[in-house]
Amino acid sequence: MASILKRCRCSEESWPDCPDAWVVRYRAEGGRQRERSFSTNLKVAADFALKVEHDKRAQVFIDPNEGRIAFQDYAETWLAGRYIADGTRLVYDSLLRNHLNPAFGRRPLNAIRRRDIKQLLISMGSKGLGASRINEAHLVVAAVFNEARRDRLIAESPCLDIELPDVITETDFVLPAYVQLCYLTAKLPADWALTVWLMYGCGLRIGEALAVNTRCLRANGHILRVTEQVNPTAQLIPLKFRKKGDYRDIPLPLYVHDALQSHLTAHGTTSDGYLFQGRRQKLIVRRTYQENFRRWITRAGLPESFVPHSLRHCFASTALAAGIPITDVSRWLGHRSIEITYRIYGHLVPGSFTRARALLHQTFLDLQPQLTSARNLN
Numbered sequence: 001m002a003s004i005l006k007r008c009r010c011s012e013e014s015w016p017d018c019p020d021a022w023v024v025r026y027r028a029e030g031g032r033q034r035e036r037s038f039s040t041n042l043k044v045a046a047d048f049a050l051k052v053e054h055d056k057r058a059q060v061f062i063d064p065n066e067g068r069i070a071f072q073d074y075a076e077t078w079l080a081g082r083y084i085a086d087g088t089r090l091v092y093d094s095l096l097r098n099h100l101n102p103a104f105g106r107r108p109l110n111a112i113r114r115r116d117i118k119q120l121l122i123s124m125g126s127k128g129l130g131a132s133r134i135n136e137a138h139l140v141v142a143a144v145f146n147e148a149r150r151d152r153l154i155a156e157s158p159c160l161d162i163e164l165p166d167v168i169t170e171t172d173f174v175l176p177a178y179v180q181l182c183y184l185t186a187k188l189p190a191d192w193a194l195t196v197w198l199m200y201g202c203g204l205r206i207g208e209a210l211a212v213n214t215r216c217l218r219a220n221g222h223i224l225r226v227t228e229q230v231n232p233t234a235q236l237i238p239l240k241f242r243k244k245g246d247y248r249d250i251p252l253p254l255y256v257h258d259a260l261q262s263h264l265t266a267h268g269t270t271s272d273g274y275l276f277q278g279r280r281q282k283l284i285v286r287r288t289y290q291e292n293f294r295r296w297i298t299r300a301g302l303p304e305s306f307v308p309h310s311l312r313h314c315f316a317s318t319a320l321a322a323g324i325p326i327t328d329v330s331r332w333l334g335h336r337s338i339e340i341t342y343r344i345y346g347h348l349v350p351g352s353f354t355r356a357r358a359l360l361h362q363t364f365l366d367l368q369p370q371l372t373s374a375r376n377l378n
Contacts, residue, residue: 002026002049004042016042024049034065067110067153072101074109074153075144085240086231087207095133095140099124104141109148114158117141121162131165138164175314180300187296192276192289194263198224199308201256203315203333205229206289206308211236214264214273217252224252226334241336250332316341320348 008020021037022045038045075096079089103120104112117138124134142159149157176184181200185193198209207229218225227247231237238244260275269275290308297306312333319329330341 004045004049036065067148068108069153070106071104071109071112071144072096072106074148075100078144078147086235086237087240091136092140095137099137100141100144109145110154112145112158114160114162117159118162121164125165135164138162174303174306174310175317176300176302176306180302183300184293184296187299188292191263191267192292194259194275195289195308196311197256197259199311200314201253202250203312203319203329204250205240205312205334207231208239208334210276210289212260212275214269214275217260218249221257222252224250224256226250239334241334248331248334316345317348320345 003025005023005025006015006018006020007023008015008018010018010020021039022042024036024038024045026034026036026049036048038048079092079096082089082092084092099120104116120141121134121138124137138159142157145154145157145159148154181196185196188196195206195209198204198212199206202224204212204226208226210230211228212224213227216225216227217223225247226239226249227245228236229239239246239248263275267275293308294304298304316329316333319332320326326341326345327338329345330338333341335341
């Protein structure tokens with residue numbers, strides 16, 4: 001049973017008049033003895049003691065002392081134990097370092113309230129950060145508190161029912177003109193220019209484009225088999241959402257094949273066949289590539305928001321607009337599920353409503369001669 005006492009030397013009869021704090025002493029999980037002080041308010045102390053006993057009987061008791069770990073310390077442990085892609089880990093680390101830890105760093109987990117989370121997200125918006133970044137911040141902080149709840153450090157997450165800004169996925173993707181693509185390839189270092197056509201014409205991610213090997217060419221140059229990618233720390237790793245040895249085959253347009261052959265003639269490969277490592281015999285760091293790409297975007301007449309990944313959107317947009325089934329496009333893009341492809345590109349799939357209406361009507365018209373013949377027989 002939880003007990004209420006004082007640590008002073010006064011007799012129990014004089015406790016009501018004693019200025020020292022009331023103390024609730026109770027047993028936590030594992031039989032550990034805990035204490036909590038309540039200044040001079042006996043009612044608050046008594047209410048806490050009753051709640052401790054009620055929650056223990058209901059097997060929902062959370063020891064308040066467990067939640068005193070600092071947010072920053074717990075979040076660091078949480079991130080270290082996550083099995084996620086390197087790129088995702090860098091995004092989470094950036095959010096913690098630049099937004100979450102400055103707001104909550106040394107505060108105890110059980111001292112952070114829902115209003116604190118809301119205020120952080122509002123302040124991010126006031127600083128000009130986009131809806132996507134704000135949603136990512138909420139995802140991370142919610143994941144940290146959900147883990148703390150499962151570890152029985154807090155009773156409930158403070159992130160519940162927080163309104164978030166809409167992330168617009170049905171974006172009108174920018175389709176660069178041929179002259180703009182040529183400008184980019186001319187301004188990038190010569191032995192990187194091919195990456196533009198690989199992303200634009202085959203839908204590769206930047207890391208996948210930088211990891212293309214001569215072994216990727218299949219079926220006499222009609223198929224590009226993607227088998228690995230370069231991560232942000234310049235290491236060769238398996239494809240996103242895939243294990244080592246997995247691959248995906250993508251149609252290789254003739255113009256991309258020709259650009260690839262020109263690249264091989266002009267720049268060669270490493271001894272083991274990689275296309276974009278020849279100059280320094282080491283992996284290209286993606287950050288360096290992105291800095292070069294960003295330098296020439298606006299001069300090419302494209303918006304600042306146009307990034308290497310935008311070239312992948314061009315591939316998907318063009319294929320879907322031409323009537324290629326979204327199931328095939330999803331497989332070529334390497335999405336984890338068809339739902340992801342629908343969420344991003346579903347609005348680009350040619351509408352079937354009008355075609356279905358016309359087809360159903362035509363089917364009815366085709367039946368009319370048969371109906372006339374049947375009446376004549378009667």
